Amino acid sequence: MEFAFNWFRERDATGSGKEPSPAVTGDATAPRDWVPPSDSAADGTGQSLKDLHPTHDFDYEAMVRDLGEEIIPVIRKSYDGTVPLQEHMTFRQFIAKHWRKCNSQKYLHQWQFPLSEGAGGRLCRRSRPLPVLDEDMLSSWLDLPQCSGDSPLQYLFMGAKQTYTEIHRDNGGLDILIAPLYGKKECTLVHRDDSQYIYRCNASLERPDLVKHPLLINARIWKTILSPGDILLLPYGTYHMCRNLTKCLSYSRFHLDIVNLPGFMRSFFDQDAPEIEHHIILWNYTTKCINTLDNITDESRTSTVYDEEIIQHEKKVVSTLTLLRHTVQDIVNKLSSKEQFEEKKNDFSFADRKDDVSILVKEWFQLLNDIDVSLHENRYKFISRKKPRVPRLQALLDANMGQSDSIDTLPQTKTKSIPPSAVDTATPSFSYDQLYSLDLNAGIDQHFYYRLNGTWHQARVIDTVPNKRAVLVSYEDFPSDHDEYLTLESVTVANRDGLMNFEEVVPETVLRCRWGNDAEIYYAKLIKKVCSNFVRVEFPKLGRDLDRWVLPEELHTRPQDGK
Numbered sequence: 224m225e226f227a228f229n230w231f232r233e234r235d236a237t238g239s240g241k242e243p244s245p246a247v248t249g250d251a252t253a254p255r256d257w258v259p260p261s262d263s264a265a266d267g268t269g270q271s272l273k274d275l276h277p278t279h280d281f282d283y284e285a286m287v288r289d290l291g292e293e294i295i296p297v298i299r300k301s302y303d304g305t306v307p308l309q310e311h312m313t314f315r316q317f318i319a320k321h322w323r324k325c326n327s328q329k330y331l332h333q334w335q336f337p338l339s340e341g342a343g344g345r346l347c348r349r350s351r352p353l354p355v356l357d358e359d360m361l362s363s364w365l366d367l368p369q370c371s372g373d374s375p376l377q378y379l380f381m382g383a384k385q386t387y388t389e390i391h392r393d394n395g396g397l398d399i400l401i402a403p404l405y406g407k408k409e410c411t412l413v414h415r416d417d418s419q420y421i422y423r424c425n426a427s428l429e430r431p432d433l434v435k436h437p438l439l440i441n442a443r444i445w446k447t448i449l450s451p452g453d454i455l456l457l458p459y460g461t462y463h464m465c466r467n468l469t470k471c472l473s474y475s476r477f478h479l480d481i482v483n484l485p486g487f488m489r490s491f492f493d494q495d496a497p498e499i500e501h502h503i504i505l506w507n508y509t510t511k512c513i514n515t516l517d518n519i520t521d522e523s524r525t526s527t528v529y530d531e532e533i534i535q536h537e538k539k540v541v542s543t544l545t546l547l548r549h550t551v552q553d554i555v556n557k558l559s560s561k562e563q564f565e566e567k568k569n570d571f572s573f574a575d576r577k578d579d580v581s582i583l584v585k586e587w588f589q590l591l592n593d594i595d596v597s598l599h600e601n602r603y604k605f606i607s608r609k610k611p612r613v614p615r616l617q618a619l620l621d622a623n624m625g626q627s628d629s630i631d632t633l634p635q636t637k638t639k640s641i642p643p644s645a646v647d648t649a650t651p652s653f654s655y656d657q658l659y660s661l662d663l664n665a666g667i668d669q670h671f672y673y674r675l676n677g678t679w680h681q682a683r684v685i686d687t688v689p690n691k692r693a694v695l696v697s698y699e700d701f702p703s704d705h706d707e708y709l710t711l712e713s714v715t716v717a718n719r720d721g722l723m724n725f726e727e728v729v730p731e732t733v734l735r736c737r738w739g740n741d742a743e744i745y746y747a748k749l750i751k752k753v754c755s756n757f758v759r760v761e762f763p764k765l766g767r768d769l770d771r772w773v774l775p776e777e778l779h780t781r782p783q784d785g786k
Contacts, residue, residue: 227404227474230286281405281472283318291315293342298332322381325470330382333475337377343369347377350476353400353454357480357543361397363507364500376477380465387466390424395496396487397477399457403449406471414443415460428464449473459486479504481546488550492557509551509590512544513597520601541601548594555591558584599700603746652783655684655758656775663687663756663775671778673760675769676704679782685770686759692725693757693772696734696747706750708757708772713737717746725752739768 293314309332312320321327336342347370352359361374376397392415393399401410411428413421420442421428431439448468449455457463465473479487491501519537558580659666666684673682693708716723717733728734732749757772 227472229289230282230404231280283322287315287318289345290342293334293336293339295331295334297321297329299329317381321383322470325383327383328386330386331380332382332388334379335375335377336379337370337373337375338367340369343367347373350377350474352478353456356456356478357482360479360504360508361477363511364504374476374478378475380471380473380475382467382471384467384469384471388464390421390428390462390464392418392424392460392462393477393496394460394490395477395499396459396483396485396490397479397499398459398483399461399463399475399477401449401455401457401465401473401475403451403453403471403473405451406473407468408449408471408473409466409468410447410449410455411464411466412445412447412457413462415458415462417442418462421462424462459483481543484546484550488553505547505550506590509544509547509594512540512547513593516540516544516597516601520597520604524604537601541598544594544598548591548598551587551591551594555584555587558587595700602699652779652781654776654780655778656756658780659775663689663758666758671760671780672782673762673773673778674783675762675765680762680765682760682762682773682778684758684778685761687757688759689756690754691757691772692752692754694723694725694728694734694752695750696736697750698736698745698747708753708774709736710757710772714747728752741768 291314294311295314295317296309297312297317298309314331317329317331321329337347359374361376362372365371365375367375390411390413401408413428418424420426420438420440422436422438426432426436426439428444433439447455487501487505490496490499491505516537519533519540523537655666655671664687667687668684670681670683672679674680691710693710694714695706695708696714697703697706711723711725714723714734714736715721716728717735723734728749730749730751734747734749736745736747737743738745756775758775758778759770759772760778761767761770
């Protein structure tokens with residue numbers, strides 16, 4: 224809130240010619256880490272907004288010089304005192320007609336100044352978030368010149384004593400910060416789950432009527448008075464009403480980080496705030512985290528200096544990106560369900576793009592893979608023999624994007640059963656071991672169905688081997704759908720040379736695995752060791768990189784429902 228420092232001036236000894244400022248007190252230390260030092264502090268005067276005390280007055284004339292010609296929203300009470308009426312005027316007109324009149328009932332209400340080229344350019348990027356909050360994802364939303372790199376959801380409120388906003392909640396899944404710059408403000412809060420107890424905002428909290436609204440007694444209600452230096456944080460969905468106890472100028476902003484991300488995603492799919500572009504905010508911030516982690520990874524490979532601050536920052540970015548990965552995975556899963564999308568397609572904020580659902584899934588699935596690549600490269604940045612993971616991901620992406628003869632044409636990232644209607648129960652299904660138990664080689668060149676990455680694909684048998692020793696592995700950063708059997712010739716123990724000793728290795732051992740036609744190196748954990756008959760299969764429409772060893776009982780003449 225450094226932008227407001229120039230709107231205050233030191234009072235002279237007599238205080239003549241200036242209106243009293245009884246409320247410019249507050250806790251001088253509360254926003255100490257939020258408000259950057261002012262220019263005057265830098266030049267030795269030692270003053271900043273957080274240090275204002277009763278010897279300072281609000282200089283509204285300085286504010287008029289900064290914002291005088293800006294068009295602002297002003298509300299006034301209607302005749303019945305319920306629905307406010309809104310009008311617009313210049314800031315200069317508001318100060319002259321209403322602010323200087325102590326009894327004015329008109330209220331500068333929720334002016335979103337970042338959307339103004341003039342005010343946004345002067346006021347944005349001059350507030351540092353509270354240290355207890357993580358980076359604000361909203362700063363990645365819009366790319367307007369005046370507020371690029373800052374949240375567009377910042378507001379100013381300004382009104383005389385007793386001006387107020389009714390009890391309400393703000394949808395969108397965003398936290399709210401409220402900080403008075405001048406004057407005192409009373410805030411009444413109600414828990415977000417207590418809508419039924421306040422009768423969906425129809426019950427009066429100031430003059431409660433327990434005969435008309437008896438359940439109001441169960442509502443969880445808090446009341447607090449804010450002064451300059453105080454900052455109130457409202458968790459997303461909190462019902463609140465605010466009343467100015469004196470003339471009051473206050474600053475407010477919405478906030479989004481990984482803590483309130485679940486509420487943001489709930490709002491995303493419920494579409495309770497269509498004015499907020501949830502998908503763009505999430506996409507842009509995720510991309511920003513990927514780029515940040517990639518830069519950290521590249522610098523770490525060449526740096527020889529240990530910097531604890533950089534290490535902690537890297538851990539924070541990895542933690543955030545991992546959480547975002549699961550969030551993006553959830554979007555992919557929801558979009559991948561035909562039935563759910565058909566029922567809720569009008570509820571997705573990006574459905575108006577008129578894109579085919581498969582295109583939307585492909586875009587989000589590609590973002591998911593970009594996250595995996597970034598996390599994988601960071602994890603193994605100091606292992607020189609590890610090759611890029613992109614070829615494997617691209618093969619899996621192609622397999623999931625319908626370049627196959629799979630039963631389900633939508634990409635799947637988790638196991639999904641074939642709909643019962645898609646399975647012909649009239650013809651029985653047999654497994655490979657049931658048909659060729661006496662002679663494994665008799666099934667070579669025959670076609671079967673194998674469940675790969677949650678979808679049934681046609682596979683051709685190209686080789687068999689009896690009593691083969693192999694290991695079942697789970698690849699780092701890949702879901703369990705990608706677990707597979709590898710022969711001993713394809714794996715070694717990480718950080719060891721030579722062949723793996725089958726008898727000595729135990730579950731959870733980290734293995735270095737050669738995968739695909741080009742023997743790309745990937746890391747995996749050992750799940751179990753087996754000695755069994757194995758069948759080598761290829762997928763005609765998926766490419767040779769996905770050839771693999773499978774157990775005979777995993778191959779079927781027809782897709783299996785629910786397995």
